[in-house]
Amino acid sequence: MMLQSILSWIPGTNAFHGRRQLDADLALLGRLGPAPTSEADQDAALARIFAADARPPAPPAAEVRVPPQPIGDRRPVGFEDMVDEWAKALVSSSCLPMGQDDLRDRLTVMARGLLRQVCGDAPSGVSAERIGRELAQDLLLTADAFQNALELIIPWLERVHRHTGEGTAACRAQAVAALAGGFAAGARDRVLDEQMRVTRAWLDSRHHALRAGLEEPGRFHSGLSDAPEPMGLLTAEGTVLEANAALLRLLDRPRPAVVGHRLLDFVLGEHDLTTVASALEAAVQAAGRPISTEFALTGAHGGFTAWADAALAWHTGSDRADGRIHLIMQDVTTCRAWQRRLQPRADRDQVTGLPTRRHFLHRVHTALTAGSIGVVGLCVLRVDGLAPLARAFGPAAGDRIATTIGSRVIAALSDVPDTALARLDRDRFAVLLTDPHHWTGVTELVKRLVDWVSAPIRSDTREVLLSPSVGVVQARPGVSAEELLDEAETALPTEHRDQRRLRTVTRPPHQDRQLQRAHLLAALPRALRDGEITLVWRPIADLATETVVGAEATATWRRPDRSIVADDLLDEAEALGLIRGWGPRILRQAAVQAARWRAALGEAAPRVTVNLPARFADDDALVEHVTAALRETGLPPEQLLLSMPESAVVDESGRPRPRLLKLNNLNVPVALDGLGTDIARYDHLPHLPLHTLVVSPTLTATLGSGDQSRCRQSVAAALISLGRELTQTVMVKGIDTVEQFRGARSLQAHQGAGDLIGRPAGPDEIQDMVLGGALTV
Numbered sequence: 001m002m003l004q005s006i007l008s009w010i011p012g013t014n015a016f017h018g019r020r021q022l023d024a025d026l027a028l029l030g031r032l033g034p035a036p037t038s039e040a041d042q043d044a045a046l047a048r049i050f051a052a053d054a055r056p057p058a059p060p061a062a063e064v065r066v067p068p069q070p071i072g073d074r075r076p077v078g079f080e081d082m083v084d085e086w087a088k089a090l091v092s093s094s095c096l097p098m099g100q101d102d103l104r105d106r107l108t109v110m111a112r113g114l115l116r117q118v119c120g121d122a123p124s125g126v127s128a129e130r131i132g133r134e135l136a137q138d139l140l141l142t143a144d145a146f147q148n149a150l151e152l153i154i155p156w157l158e159r160v161h162r163h164t165g166e167g168t169a170a171c172r173a174q175a176v177a178a179l180a181g182g183f184a185a186g187a188r189d190r191v192l193d194e195q196m197r198v199t200r201a202w203l204d205s206r207h208h209a210l211r212a213g214l215e216e217p218g219r220f221h222s223g224l225s226d227a228p229e230p231m232g233l234l235t236a237e238g239t240v241l242e243a244n245a246a247l248l249r250l251l252d253r254p255r256p257a258v259v260g261h262r263l264l265d266f267v268l269g270e271h272d273l274t275t276v277a278s279a280l281e282a283a284v285q286a287a288g289r290p291i292s293t294e295f296a297l298t299g300a301h302g303g304f305t306a307w308a309d310a311a312l313a314w315h316t317g318s319d320r321a322d323g324r325i326h327l328i329m330q331d332v333t334t335c336r337a338w339q340r341r342l343q344p345r346a347d348r349d350q351v352t353g354l355p356t357r358r359h360f361l362h363r364v365h366t367a368l369t370a371g372s373i374g375v376v377g378l379c380v381l382r383v384d385g386l387a388p389l390a391r392a393f394g395p396a397a398g399d400r401i402a403t404t405i406g407s408r409v410i411a412a413l414s415d416v417p418d419t420a421l422a423r424l425d426r427d428r429f430a431v432l433l434t435d436p437h438h439w440t441g442v443t444e445l446v447k448r449l450v451d452w453v454s455a456p457i458r459s460d461t462r463e464v465l466l467s468p469s470v471g472v473v474q475a476r477p478g479v480s481a482e483e484l485l486d487e488a489e490t491a492l493p494t495e496h497r498d499q500r501r502l503r504t505v506t507r508p509p510h511q512d513r514q515l516q517r518a519h520l521l522a523a524l525p526r527a528l529r530d531g532e533i534t535l536v537w538r539p540i541a542d543l544a545t546e547t548v549v550g551a552e553a554t555a556t557w558r559r560p561d562r563s564i565v566a567d568d569l570l571d572e573a574e575a576l577g578l579i580r581g582w583g584p585r586i587l588r589q590a591a592v593q594a595a596r597w598r599a600a601l602g603e604a605a606p607r608v609t610v611n612l613p614a615r616f617a618d619d620d621a622l623v624e625h626v627t628a629a630l631r632e633t634g635l636p637p638e639q640l641l642l643s644m645p646e647s648a649v650v651d652e653s654g655r656p657r658p659r660l661l662k663l664n665n666l667n668v669p670v671a672l673d674g675l676g677t678d679i680a681r682y683d684h685l686p687h688l689p690l691h692t693l694v695v696s697p698t699l700t701a702t703l704g705s706g707d708q709s710r711c712r713q714s715v716a717a718a719l720i721s722l723g724r725e726l727t728q729t730v731m732v733k734g735i736d737t738v739e740q741f742r743g744a745r746s747l748q749a750h751q752g753a754g755d756l757i758g759r760p761a762g763p764d765e766i767q768d769m770v771l772g773g774a775l776t777v
Contacts, residue, residue: 004643040088079111082156083111083151086111086149086152086153087104089106089148090145093142093145094141105137105170106139113131114175114179115157117646118157118160118161118171118172127178128176128178128182128423129178129179129426130182131182131262132178132183132184132185132186133357134186135183135186136184136187137190138188141183143187146183153176154176157175158172163288173209178425178668181425185357189358190427190762204412206309206332210292211292214290214312215290216738217315217326224242224244228246229246229330230244231247232247232327233326233327235324236280236323236325238262238282238377240258240259240260240262242259243255247329250329252305253300257300266297267297268295268297269302276295277718278293279312283313286313290312292311294308294332295307296308307333308330308331309330310329323374329707349422349423351403351454352403353419354406354423354429355423356424357422357425357430360432360484361481362481363422364378364432364484364485365434365481367432367489368481368484374648375433376432376484377433377474378432378472378473378475379430379445380424380431380491381449381469382427382492383411383429384466385469386398389401401457401464401466404410405453406423408455409421413445413449416445418434418435419435428676429531432446449468450468454466454467463509470492471489527557527559533555533566533570534555534556535553535554535555535590536555536756536760537593537760537763537766538552538554538759538760538761539610539758539766540552540753541752542747543741545750546775547775548758548769548775549606549767550608550641552610552611553589553590554567556760557569564761570582570613571613571614571615582616583613584615584625587616587625587626588625590610590640591632592633592641593763594606594633595635597766597770598639601770601771603617605770607640608639608640609641609643610640611643611673612643612648615660617644617647622659622663623659623662623666626640626642630666630668638669638671640668641691641692642663642671643692644670644671648660649672650684656684669692670692671729672685672690672692672694690727691729692725693722693723693726693731694729695716695733697734700716700733701734703747720744720749723749724750730746730749730750732749732753733752733754734753735753736755736756737756737758741756757775
């Protein structure tokens with residue numbers, strides 16, 4: 001017994017793991033409600049905890065042998081072995097753009113940076129987030145290679161902690177999370193850059209094709225009238241003499257409004273007018289050599305209509321007076337729109353709206369190549385403690401604080417011309433300075449930034465104090481944008497842990513939302529016993545016919561003060577083990593009601609959708625419960641639609657889980673929930689026997705919301721199109737406005753649900769809606 005007690009305080013042992021789990025369970029019970037009032041209740045609660053704790057722990061992962069620490073060697077144990085193993089893993093799984101020695105040197109620097117962050121030192125130049133970016137962008141790691149790297153790094157950091165005592169579990173978790181976040185952001189930027197290069201290559205090929213069409217004047221004249229490409233003849237001054245049908249369609253004007261008019265009359269904007277005039281003059285002077293240009297076209301009533309790519313060549317007859325400019329054009333509006341979306345200046349941080357690292361590097365590169373290198377400088381502002389604040393008070397509070405910091409930095413720089421601001425990662429902001437006057441007074445500027453950010457920030461009823469750090473560098477000849485930003489990050493001061501003042505929080509909230517949720521979770525078992533939680537039905541409509549074709553089972557909790565939708569609470573309570581059997585209960589009740597509708601309405605009966613709780617959906621006994629419900633009620637399998645999360649449908653390798661295949665054999669349709677928000681991988685979707693894909697309300701909110709959400713609307717359109725290709729039905733949830741209804745229907749989604757279709761109602765109301773025919777939308 002004494003040995004077990006000692007082992008329970010030694011990290012890495014099974015006894016230590018069991019004690020930590022016991023402490024966590026006791027803390028959870030303490031948050032969820034008052035302690036049991038009787039000794040019998042206490043004994044029962046402890047018995048449940050010890051019963052769960054008695055389960056055999058998972059076998060420990062095999063460790064790489066750690067050599068003895070040489071005397072005087074300050075590097076952590078296993079450092080060289082870890083770097084060697086890491087290099088071998090990367091070489092075996094990736095095609096790396098460097099040699100073995102360069103790779104090992106690079107990984108050594110990365111490993112040291114990870115150790116510094118894990119040990120609690122503020123990372124200077126080599127942060128975990130930056131390491132993740134370099135793995136994705138510089139070493140071109142695949143997702144599998146990065147997973148292999150994590151499988152080496154995480155156990156190694158644990159061993160370092162056991163042997164040295166350096167770092168905490170929170171520091172290790174932050175480092176790994178930042179590493180993964182940096183890799184995800186770097187992989188995204190790498191894909192965007194590759195798509196940008198592909199788009200540029202396509203445009204270049206079209207340029208060459210247009211220029212080739214002007215090399216033979218005879219061939220140009222013979223194909224002018226019937227060519228599918230917009231073509232025309234111009235005078236030396238740019239007046240249109242001839243225009244084929246394709247050119248008239250591109251200019252969106254009839255022939256009389258084109259022939260006899262100058263090409264410049266169809267160009268939009270002063271800049272493009274100058275560009276086209278210069279191209280006309282250059283074409284005449286080049287005498288047969290094609291000249292390429294791009295410009296925006298204006299419609300008959302003004303405004304932008306299309307983006308055109310054009311090639312012009314001057315060809316003469318017997319004398320110069322017979323010369324004509326041969327013109328070939330093409331509409332590149334779609335391609336240009338895609339290219340602009342891919343450009344770094346389109347990248348914005350989703351929380352603060354500030355430019356991202358990729359956008360900022362693009363601005364720095366532009367400044368360095370603009371001839372003003374003597375006045376280009378960078379400031380990097382690090383605000384320590386944002387991650388702990390987000391964990392303590394919730395992600396929403398962390399986002400509000402980050403947004404406030406960004407606004408304050410903008411305000412501090414409001415009178416400084418020629419600056420650019422960006423959010424590099426979670427706790428770093430960057431400022432580009434190109435004004436000579438303010439660069440000479442950079443000390444005062446830095447002081448102003450620190451003063452603005454250090455002022456108390458109000459979040460709800462809390463006041464937060466932050467201690468920022470600033471690194472400043474000036475550009476030198478030959479430096480790249482990436483190198484300059486690295487130097488600015490390296491210039492950030494490194495503070496010791498005992499000197500770091502991350503935050504001071506005062507004025508705790510009068511009502512903590514997390515505590516309120518804990519009280520609701522604690523009251524759920526009693527509410528179930530007392531019958532306060534009942535099922536209601538949210539109508540599902542066919543978007544084409546505007547008729548009700550289905551109903552979604554929704555749990556409602558009728559509380560004394562108000563009624564609330566309890567689906568998420570019940571799911572969380574079942575996952576925590578506070579309640580048991582809710583999944584089978586809602587499944588059976590839904591099947592019973594579906595059978596009643598079937599008996600009353602026949603073929604017109606609505607199909608019932610059941611959102612299975614995550615724990616029940618992952619239960620191997622799910623198929624048995626479904627079979628029993630269908631057998632007891634006599635319900636046809638196709639009348640019951642089971643909506644599941646991704647984890648219940650596929651395993652970690654992307655293969656369909658056996659329960660999905662068994663349900664398919666029973667002809668029970670399955671819906672995959674969370675299209676556009678909760679699905680991590682889309683490459684396995686074509687191999688899954690799914691009946692329906694469900695678009696989440698978060699994405700539905702962007703439908704029909706105007707130009708401000710055009711990018712998200714494009715994502716919604718692509719996902720709905722994907723669902724139509726892979727499944728029989730695409731269901732859009734969260735349709736609350738007429739614009740969202742029309743947007744979903746225009747994208748050819750099949751079904752929809754939301755407050756516009758109908759709020760949750762009783763069985764009789766749903767039956768009346770089915771019999772009532774088309775809805776009034």
